[in-house]
Every structure is written in C-alpha cells, then in structure tokens.
Amino acid sequence: MNREEPGARPDPLNRRFPAVGKGLWGHVADSDWNDWHWQLRHRIASLESLETVLKLTPEEREGVVWSGRHLALAITPYFFNLIDREDPDCPIRRQVVPRVEETIPAAWEMIDPCGEDEHMPVPGLVHRYPDRVLFLVTDRCATYCRYCTRSRVVSGVGELHLHTEFDRAIEYVRQHTEVRDVLLSGGDPLLFTDEKLEHILAQLRAIPHVEFLRIGTRIPVFLPQRITPELCAMLKKYHPLWMSIHMNHPREATAEVREACGRLADAGIPLGNQSVLLRGVNDAAPVMKELMHRLLMMRVRPYYIYQCDLVKGTHHLRISVRRGIEIMEALRGHTTGYAVPQYVIDAPGGGGKVPIGPQYVLAHDKQRVILRNYEGQVFEYPETDVCLAPAHERAG
Secondary structure (H helix, E strand, O other): OOOOOOOOOOOOHHOOOOOOOHHHHHHHHHHHOOHHHHHHOOEEOOOHHHHHOOOOOHHHHHHHHHHOOOOOOEOOOOHHHOOOOOOOOOOHHHHHOOOOHOOOOOOOEEOOOOHHHHHHOOOOOOEEEEEEEEEEEOOOOOOOOOOOOOEEEEOOOOOOOOOHHHHHHHHHHHHHHOOOEEEEEEHHHOOOOOHHHHHHHHHHHOOOOOOOEEEEEOOHHHHHHOHHHHHHHHHOOOOHHHHHHHHEEEHHHOOHHHHHHHHHHHOOOOOEEEEEEEOOOOOHHHHHHHHHHHHHHHOOOEEEEOOOOOOOOOOOOOOOHHHHHHHHHHHHEEEEEHHHHEEEEEOOOOOOEEEEEOOOOOOOOOOOOEEHHHHHHHEEEHHHHHHHHHHHHHHH
16 A cells, blocks of 8 residues: 555655554455455454454453444454554544443433434435435444444344335435435445445436435445445446545544545545544544544545434543534634534434534624634624615614
8 A cells, every 4th residue: 555656756745644554464465455355354343353462451341242232343454453452542442442331321322312213214214304315225334433323223233223125215215306415324335345336326316306425434444445446436427426434533544544535536526524522532632633634635625523422332432512612613723724624413312413613703783793713802893784784874
C-alpha cells in the first residue's frame, strides 16, 4: 500500500498517513492479506482467538464472554493492527473490544433509541423523513462497534432479528413518489458481492423519482481491501451516488484507508464522514481537530458528529452534551469551515436528527440580531425587515 509509481513526484502527505501493514500476520502472503475475503475469514471472533493476540483485562474478558448474547465480537486482522496491545485505554481498542459495562444498561438507555422499528412500513425499510428512506440491506459488518445503534439486530445475536423483504421494500419506494433519496445501510452494504450490491442499485436507479442513492459504510476503515477497482467501476455506473464513511480517531486514517477513499473519490463518489463522540476515543478537541484535518486530506468531507445514541450498554462510552458543544466551539473559527461538521443528537424515540452547538445568537428582536464570533467579540446585524423598509418607515 501507499506505493508510488517510478518517476512520480513524492507525496508530501504520506508521512501523515502511516501504513498499517501486516503486523502480527507477517507470515501471510501479500496476495492473501490484500484479499478482503481472506480478511473476513480470519477475523478475530471468539474469546480464544482474541486471547492469542491480546492480553485482556478482567473487564474485557467478561465482556467478550457476554458478547455472544448481545452484539457479536468480530475484528478484521487489518483493523486489529491499529490497537495498542499494551494500552487497555487505547482508543481503537475501546471501540471494538467488548467490556463488562455493556452488561449493565443505564435506566435511560433503549433497545431501539432512534425509533426505527416504529417507522418501518416494510420489513427492512425505515421511512422516518418525508423524502428519504433508510434501506437496511444486511445485519452483518466486517467489525462490530461496541456502541452500535442497531445492536438489537446487527451481528445475528441481538435481541431482535432483521428480516428485510427486498422486493417489497423496492416496490414501496417505487410506489411512493415523494421518496427522492435512498440510503443503503445495515449492517454494512459493502459486505455484499459486487453482483449482489449492483442488483439492488440497478433496481433503485431505475425508479424515476429516486434522484440519488447513498451508501452508509465503515468498510473503507475496517476493511480497505474491499475497495477494489472493480467495485469502484461498478458503483460509478449508478451516479449520482454518495457515500458516508465512519471514522472516529486520527489513528484510523492510514495509508490503506487513504488509498481506498482515493479510489472512491476518483470514481466520482462524494465522500462524507460521520463520527460518534466517545469517551476515551475522541472527546478532546485536539484529537477531533486532527481527525477532521486528516479526513479533508483524504478528500472526505466531515459531515456529522453524533452524540452517542442511548443504546443499551453504552453509558461507559458516552460523554456529556456540554462537552460535545465545547469541542464544537474549539472547531468553529479555529479551522477551515470545511473541517467543521454538524453536531447532532438523534432525538430519542424517533425524533430525527437535531442540530446543536454553541450559541452565537445572543439576542434577536424585530430590529436587530446580536451576534458573537468565535473569539467572543459581539456584533450587531440589522434585521432584514428593517433593512428593506422604506426610508420614511425606518425614520418613524
């Protein structure tokens, strides 16, 4: 990975994106290591396999034992190599290694925090917003995030099971002409073969009122080997097609991920990133700023920062909204606007995304708006109606 063509001009950004390499799997042939099917077959997915590569804390060991009844354990070899095996508080480790805290939900946590099941007219299709639908095409991921919003159905060992009815879901979209935007998610749609994914995309693209398609995925981060030239060539046929990836910490921005995102961007696919605020992972402004900067250098636009949903068993990863606003305050005005995503809370129970952030409007009446900037300076701006009023009315 990250190789340059003979005679090519050196890329000065390479030093910012270190290659992960094979690490513990140094004996594996390059052809296997770079094969996404090999990566999936050799995922760390049991207590026994995890203990061969990582010394677990008692809290982690108990969490792994319990994970088979809540949200399965699975970590690709590639992503495992990002973990600091000597640090129990490693920000990568906290995201993917179960902990015993998952077994003790807080009173306010929920099975379905976003109320998706209540807005599911067809099994596997969520219609919560007026002009767009969420199409849950699979319940499997390459690696399982311990804060997963859909842990109730994802991985096959949750409290519920996903039974998507593909034909009915596509027919629903076909019949509902107000739907202009379809988001494929799950689980992770990019776990499908190129052929299976194309079958879904082709049917949706054939619907006249569907203006654009989106794919929500963490595959470029967990399994960059999956982003093959063949996949990119197939996706390119179904423009306009957008993709939202999911990266939480600068350490995840590797040479391999940068190359994968580069292939997608070169195929004309606009990329956005969604991060989740997590305690001990990205709850410090310098960490979040560095992440946003690395995303831009990979041609990925920071899109959302989510307050962690009220998923059962995630209280140990959740930070306060107050802290989230402080992080946003440290971004706005202190770096380029392209690096400032929108901070949102998915309102519990199905209220949808609610944008929140620092208050820059100090007062607002019929005459004026009092504003403050990122430095704390205060400014006055005339209200529009006053600006447009005839001179004699303004004078009066």
